Amino acid sequence: xxxxxxxxxxxxxxxxxxxxxxxxxxxxxxxxxxxxxxxxxxxxxxxxxxxxxxxxxxxxxxxxxxxxxxxxxxxxxxxxxxxxxxxxxxxxxxxxxxxxxxxxxxxxxxxxxxxxxxxxxxxxxxxxxxxxxxxxxxxxxxxxxxxxxxxxxxxxxxxxxxxxxxxxxxxxxxxxxxxxxxxxxxxxxxxxxxxxxxxxxxxxxxxxxxxxxxxxxxxxxxxxxxxxxxxxxxxxxxxxxxxxxxxxxxxxxxxxxxxxxxxxxxxxxxxxxxxxxxxxxxxxxxxxxxxxxxxxxxxxxxxxxxxxxxxxxxxxxxxxxxxx
Numbered sequence: 001x002x003x004x005x006x007x008x009x010x011x012x013x014x015x016x017x018x019x020x021x022x023x024x025x026x027x028x029x030x031x032x033x034x035x036x037x038x039x040x041x042x043x044x045x046x047x048x049x050x051x052x053x054x055x056x057x058x059x060x061x062x063x064x065x066x067x068x069x070x071x072x073x074x075x076x077x078x079x080x081x082x083x084x085x086x087x088x089x090x091x092x093x094x095x096x097x098x099x100x101x102x103x104x105x106x107x108x109x110x111x112x113x114x115x116x117x118x119x120x121x122x123x124x125x126x127x128x129x130x131x132x133x134x135x136x137x138x139x140x141x142x143x144x145x146x147x148x149x150x151x152x153x154x155x156x157x158x159x160x161x162x163x164x165x166x167x168x169x170x171x172x173x174x175x176x177x178x179x180x181x182x183x184x185x186x187x188x189x190x191x192x193x194x195x196x197x198x199x200x201x202x203x204x205x206x207x208x209x210x211x212x213x214x215x216x217x218x219x220x221x222x223x224x225x226x227x228x229x230x231x232x233x234x235x236x237x238x239x240x241x242x243x244x245x246x247x248x249x250x251x252x253x254x255x256x257x258x259x260x261x262x263x264x265x266x267x268x269x270x271x272x273x274x275x276x277x278x279x280x281x282x283x284x285x286x287x288x289x290x291x292x293x294x295x296x297x298x299x300x301x302x303x304x305x306x307x308x309x310x311x312x313x314x315x316x317x318x319x320x321x322x323x324x
Contacts, residue, residue, distance in 0.1 A: 093303025
């Protein structure tokens with residue numbers, strides 16, 4: 001994420017002031033060290049660790065700053081947008097929350113759908129802005145899909161995230177861990193079926209079990225709100241009801257990413273065109289490319305990272321008219 005923002009900003013000829021998330025400052029500080037060792041001039045790259053309420057607010061308010069890019073929650077994004085407008089009408093790009101739908105049709109490659117479906121949810125312990133927040137599985141394969149997912153989840157190696165053989169590490173901090181426990185309790189309270197997980201792993205650290213919910217109805221809290229954790233939310237849809245599942249998938253204020261699994265390319269293109277999200281993955285997930293613009297619709301924000309469009313976020317267009 002640091003590279004997505006900083007590369008475009010620098011390539012467009014700007015200097016960059018970067019505030020990492022308060023709970024994840026070390027990578028950004030290491031990046032600054034490496035940039036200095038690489039010989040970048042002083043002042044080109046500036047890292048400001050600290051709280052959003054203090055450092056982030058000062059950056060949003062600062063009269064010298066003319067462009068601000070933010071990745072984080074929709075709630076904070078709205079606040080930043082307001083501050084940028086009131087201060088000096090800064091240009092803003094926002095990559096905010098998501099509840100990305102993943103639609104799995106009965107004509108999919110089942111093994112691949114299971115493997116990539118798990119990746120879409122459990123990658124980086126679910127601390128992933130484009131994580132599949134809700135899986136819609138066609139009813140004829142629903143039970144088989146759930147059975148295979150649980151079998152694979154049980155095989156996941158939980159442990160040290162610095163060990164390359166580890167499949168699942170700890171959540172970032174306790175406050176987030178506690179929110180995941182509350183999220184699961186809310187799901188069970190509303191009537192969703194907890195198939196697997198939902199609690200702390202019995203070992204030191206904020207390890208949260210990979211979790212699977214089924215029987216999730218559209219009105220439920222866990223069907224609508226992002227967990228930002230390793231929690232798979234599965235809902236059925238009736239066979240042949242493509243337009244209905246599209247309606248349900250789009251019935252959200254978020255529109256960051258989405259996915260579809262099917263062997264029918266015509267169906268894949270039909271669904272891709274109608275999913276109201278900035279990115280659609282077909283028979284894959286989490287596969288971004290530096291040339292492909294990335295950004296959300298609706299309350300997932302606006303503006304793009306990556307690709308030519310990312311450069312445009314950090315450029316201004318000037319017209320000069322000359323008469324001889």
